[in-house]
Amino acid sequence: MAKFKSVEELNQWREHLQKAAQSRSESSTTITIGMGTCGISAGARAVRDALVNELDARHMDVEIVEVGCIGLCAQEPLLDIQQGAEPRVTYANVTPKMVPRIIEDHLMKGRIVDKWVFGRVQSGGQHDN
Amino acid sequence: MTTNSPATVLVSCLHDHEPGLLSAFKRQLDTQGLSSQVEVIDAGCRGMCSLGPIVLIQPEQIFYTNVHTEDVADLVGKTLVNQEIIERLTYKRPESHEAVCFYEETPFYHRQARTVMRKCGMIDPQSIDSYIANGGYRALGDVLTFMSPEEVIDAVKKSGLRGRGGAGFSTGRKWEHTRHAPGSPKYVIANGDEGDPGAFMNRSLMEGDPHSIIEGMIIGAYAIGANQGYIYVRDEYPLAVHNLNLAINQALDYGLLGSNILGSGFDVKIDIVRGAGAFVCGESSALMQSVEGKVGEPRPKHFHATERGLWDLPTALNNVETWADIPLIINRGADWFASIGTAGSTGTKTFCLAGAVQNSGLIEVPLGITLREIIFDIGGGVPGNHEFKAVQTGGPSGGCIPASLLDLSVDYDSLAEVGSMMGSGGMIVMDDHTCMVDLARYFLDFLREESCGKCTPCREGIRCMLGILTRITDGQADMDDLEKLETLAVTVQTASLCGLGKSAPNPVLSTLRYFRDEYIAHIRDHKCPAGVCKALITYTIDADACTGCDVCRKRCPQNAISGERKEPHTIDPELCVKCGICYDVCKFDAVIVT
Numbered sequence: 011m012a013k014f015k016s017v018e019e020l021n022q023w024r025e026h027l028q029k030a031a032q033s034r035s036e037s038s039t040t041i042t043i044g045m046g047t048c049g050i051s052a053g054a055r056a057v058r059d060a061l062v063n064e065l066d067a068r069h070m071d072v073e074i075v076e077v078g079c080i081g082l083c084a085q086e087p088l089l090d091i092q093q094g095a096e097p098r099v100t101y102a103n104v105t106p107k108m109v110p111r112i113i114e115d116h117l118m119k120g121r122i123v124d125k126w127v128f129g130r131v132q133s134g135g136q137h138d139n
Numbered sequence: 140m141t142t143n144s145p146a147t148v149l150v151s152c153l154h155d156h157e158p159g160l161l162s163a164f165k166r167q168l169d170t171q172g173l174s175s176q177v178e179v180i181d182a183g184c185r186g187m188c189s190l191g192p193i194v195l196i197q198p199e200q201i202f203y204t205n206v207h208t209e210d211v212a213d214l215v216g217k218t219l220v221n222q223e224i225i226e227r228l229t230y231k232r233p234e235s236h237e238a239v240c241f242y243e244e245t246p247f248y249h250r251q252a253r254t255v256m257r258k259c260g261m262i263d264p265q266s267i268d269s270y271i272a273n274g275g276y277r278a279l280g281d282v283l284t285f286m287s288p289e290e291v292i293d294a295v296k297k298s299g300l301r302g303r304g305g306a307g308f309s310t311g312r313k314w315e316h317t318r319h320a321p322g323s324p325k326y327v328i329a330n331g332d333e334g335d336p337g338a339f340m341n342r343s344l345m346e347g348d349p350h351s352i353i354e355g356m357i358i359g360a361y362a363i364g365a366n367q368g369y370i371y372v373r374d375e376y377p378l379a380v381h382n383l384n385l386a387i388n389q390a391l392d393y394g395l396l397g398s399n400i401l402g403s404g405f406d407v408k409i410d411i412v413r414g415a416g417a418f419v420c421g422e423s424s425a426l427m428q429s430v431e432g433k434v435g436e437p438r439p440k441h442f443h444a445t446e447r448g449l450w451d452l453p454t455a456l457n458n459v460e461t462w463a464d465i466p467l468i469i470n471r472g473a474d475w476f477a478s479i480g481t482a483g484s485t486g487t488k489t490f491c492l493a494g495a496v497q498n499s500g501l502i503e504v505p506l507g508i509t510l511r512e513i514i515f516d517i518g519g520g521v522p523g524n525h526e527f528k529a530v531q532t533g534g535p536s537g538g539c540i541p542a543s544l545l546d547l548s549v550d551y552d553s554l555a556e557v558g559s560m561m562g563s564g565g566m567i568v569m570d571d572h573t574c575m576v577d578l579a580r581y582f583l584d585f586l587r588e589e590s591c592g593k594c595t596p597c598r599e600g601i602r603c604m605l606g607i608l609t610r611i612t613d614g615q616a617d618m619d620d621l622e623k624l625e626t627l628a629v630t631v632q633t634a635s636l637c638g639l640g641k642s643a644p645n646p647v648l649s650t651l652r653y654f655r656d657e658y659i660a661h662i663r664d665h666k667c668p669a670g671v672c673k674a675l676i677t678y679t680i681d682a683d684a685c686t687g688c689d690v691c692r693k694r695c696p697q698n699a700i701s702g703e704r705k706e707p708h709t710i711d712p713e714l715c716v717k718c719g720i721c722y723d724v725c726k727f728d729a730v731i732v733t
Contacts, residue, residue: 013394016402017280020271020395027272036202037151037195039186044260046346047339047378065186071151072186075269078347078382080260081501082247083339088260093187094202094230099239120189122235131242 035095039072039117042090042098046079052086053105060106061089064113072117085128091116102128146198146219150206151182152191160192163211171215190230203228247498250516252479252487252505255463259347264382267389270350276395278469282358283403286469291362292318295465297473299485304330304421304458305533305562306638307484307551313455316445318363320453325365327356328449328456330426331372331379334418335534336585338565340489341459343501345372345379348463349386353409355462357396358469360407363455368409370459371426373416383411418535418589421563422637423448423456425591436593437637458563460489480506484550488564494530495521495570504549511545514568525570529653533562535582536642538649539575558649560642574671575654576661580608582646590640597640600631604647611658612672614665621658625651670732673717677733680721682707684729691721691730 014020041061045054058074065072082088085102089112092098099122101112108126115121150161164179187193190204194214201218203210206228217223242248263269270276282291296311317325329352333341345352356368372379387409390396398406412430419425420435427449429435448454464486468476477485484506490513493499497519504513510530514520521527529539532549538559540547547553551561569578583605592598607624610616628644628651635641651658660666667675680691680700687705699715702708710721722730 013392013397014401015394017284020276020280020393020401024271024274024277027268031272033197033200036200037149037185037187037193041186042260046260046343047376048343050378068184070184070186071182075263076265077261078259078264079343079501081251081253081256081343081503083500084498085500093190096232096236097241099236100242117186118188120233120235122239124238127239129242129245130236130239 034073035092037094039070039094040075040092041072042075042077042088042092044078044080044082044086044088045076048079048083049086049088052083052103054087056106057087057089057104057109060109061113064109068113070113070117080131082128088128090131093117097130097132099130100128101126146177146196148177148179148219149182149195149197150179151185151193151195152188153181154184154188154191157192157207159208160206160211163208164215167211167215171220173215173219177219189233194228202230204230246519247500247502247517250504250508250512251502253503254467254479254487255351255460256344256347256489256501256503258351259343262348264347264349265385267350267386267393270348274470275350275466276354278466279354279357279395280401282361282469283401283405288318288362288364291358291469294468294473295362298468298476299473299480299483300461300464300468300476301484301551302457303460303464303488303563305560305564307561310457310461313445313457314359314363316443317365317453317455320446322446322452324367325363325452326449326454327360327363327365327368328427328430328454329356329368329370329459329462330421330423330456331370331376331383331459332414332421332426333373333376333563334416334421334589335563335565337493337567338491338534338563340491340501340564342376342379344459344463344489345376346382349379349383350390351463351466352383352459353386353390353396355465356409357400357407358465359455359457359462361405363453365455366406366408368407369412369430369449370409371412371414371420371430373420374413375416380411380413387411417591418586419591419637419639422639424637426456427454436591437639439636460564481548481550483552488549488561490564490566492518492566492568494566494568495525495527495573496568497522506550507548509546509548510540513549513566514545518568521568521570523570525572527568528571528573529569529575531559531567531569531578531646532565533560533642533645534565535585536560536639536645537562537565538645539569539578539653540649541653543653558645558652560645572669572671574612574667574669575650575657576608576611577667577669577671579646579650580605580612583608583643586639586643590643594634594636594640596631596634597636597643600627600635601640601643603627604631604644608647611661612667613674614661614672616662618659618662621651621662666733676717677712678710678715678717678719678721679731679733680708680710681729681731684727686727686729688726690724690726694720694724696720 087104089101089104090098168174194203194206300310301307424438425435444454489503587601628647632644685707692700697714699711
């Protein structure tokens with residue numbers, strides 16, 4: 011990536027990124043894991059590893075994004091699933107053992123695992139400032 | 140579809156539902172003579188299997204779900220040829236999702252106003268593209284294109300932003316002083332040396348959205364005329380250091396830091412300085428000493444840092460949260476920022492809600508919210524059958540605020556009026572099982588350890604106050620000690636060199652102000668009303684309530700409990716070390732603390 015030589019170039023790049031993110035988000039799934047210090051200390055690394063293994067085993071092309079703390083430190087590890095343009099669904103206090111069930115029910119069968127859900131959050135998608 | 144606009148059909152989440160779908164597509168395209176213009180791709184599984192098979196037609200971004208072989212003729216004939224949308228194949232929102240509440244509907248988030256933290260937990264903090272895609276560096280672009288340094292300072296002044304590190308000085312005025320101070324070069328510094336026990340707002344921000352701090356610093360450097368910035372972050376925050384380093388390097392690669400930023404001719408560099416974890420280095424002049432490579436000790440305040448700061452040159456030092464507020468003020472306007480909060484304390488503030496509270500965590504609220512709203516609405520109140528007793532704001536050198544003041548507005552001036560302070564944003568909730576004398580002793584012990592020792596009032600005064608507090612909790616103090624304690628507290632407050640020394644007596648003064656009865660009970664009656672101070676309490680077993688279940692006897696590490704099964708047990712006071720295990724394990728409330 012070359013340096014931006016003007017504000018224009020930066021703005022064009024932002025538009026490009028926003029379009030790319032939008033077209034990807036329309037028809038695919040993104041899984042977000044809280045990996046701030048609070049998430050890591052609550053066991054988020056093991057959850058991420060379990061998730062990577064599970065997705066590999068099922069040959070699923072799902073993007074995993076590691077994010078910082080959303081404030082619910084007592085509920086970490088948090089794992090969010092965003093399918094298409096739908097709001098993210100947050101699972102709280104996730105352990106590696108819960109991961110296969112979440113993938114099977116939520117992604118494969120389209121059923122939310124109610125008992126583990128904390129809530130939904132509008133996608134970080136296009137905050138524009 | 141015209142002949143010169145090729146299309147792509149991405150088919151995903153096929154699995155075993157429709158093995159013939161791809162070949163059906165190809166056959167249909169052949170029949171219609173479109174094979175050369177339409178490419179059909181098996182995109183594998185993209186994690187939306189419950190809606191599969193999924194078809195995405197590009198570049199139009201038409202999204203169909205649950206597509207079957209019998210739909211292919213329509214799909215090609217209607218959508219690909221005539222751009223017609225087939226209603227029955229469009230995406231339907233799953234009903235099960237509707238039942239899940241939104242974050243904003245939960246008590247924890249409902250009263251919050253997440254603005255400076257809005258991207259934390261939402262974007263990938265290790266990717267500058269994720270920040271840019273979400274509007275990042277737009278404020279910097281606008282500043283460099285449309286605003287003079289003076290206009291930036293005016294906007295920050297107009298917003299009413301006050302320092303988020305706790306002292307609450309007007310940020311705009313600080314910048315103005317630095318800009319007009321003689322001397323060159325000038326510096327900007329971000330204070331990320333969060334040292335309060337139980338506080339982690341700055342850590343979360345540095346980890347979760349490092350670019351917002353960097354963007355704020357670049358804008359600040361432009362406004363005051365600095366070309367060098369430092370982020371001072373404690374080394375106990377390895378992830379924060381890592382993410383900030385990544386962010387700085389990415390910004391350099393993109394030309395957002397370095398020379399001739401975005402072709403504007405403005406240059407600025409930012410470096411990270413790792414602190415070794417001394418509490419005193421959160422104090423601005425000690426922090427600057429530490430950046431210079433000297434021992435982190437505060438300097439006498441003959442000059443403001445805005446005139447003679449780092450290397451005796453004009454320096455604008457702000458908390459990382461203050462810096463992260465800057466892009467927001469530029470993007471959404473000073474008036475928007477000033478419309479949040481109270482007249483004297485605008486905007487939002489992050490707090491770490493901890494202690495005896497149902498929903499602990501990191502919150503961001505509009506200033507002017509009441510303590511009651513924070514603790515009971517957002518925090519969900521005190522867990523168990525306990526009563527709220529006090530809340531400590533402002534970290535170890537903050538004050539304790541009692542239940543009678545729960546409707547106090549949380550802003551810089553109201554907190555100072557009741558003997559506490561905003562501080563950087565720690566908020567520790569205490570229930571009726573907290574002894575306020577013991578609490579003051581605990582914080583004074585912390586402050587004694589962290590006192591740098593440079594000035595006598597703080598070094599010796601805190602040590603003497605701690606000695607008196609320890610005597611009180613041991614039941615060996617008299618009423619004269621209380622007077623000495625107060626005199627000492629006022630002396631340390633008045634005569635200490637830096638803000639940390641001046642605020643160190645706050646835990647003592649505020650508990651004396653609101654919980655004097657507890658001090659007197661310790662001294663005069665040799666009782667600890669909260670049942671905490673070991674020298675003043677005894678554990679006994681209520682023979683009527685005891686069922687003789689034997690659990691306490693088995694768990695007692697001192698073998699101080701005796702009794703036959705199903706008969707009331709007794710505690711031998713000679714052997715008891717008052718560890719409280721029997722109290723915790725008794726299911727029948729038969730263990731009594733007096």
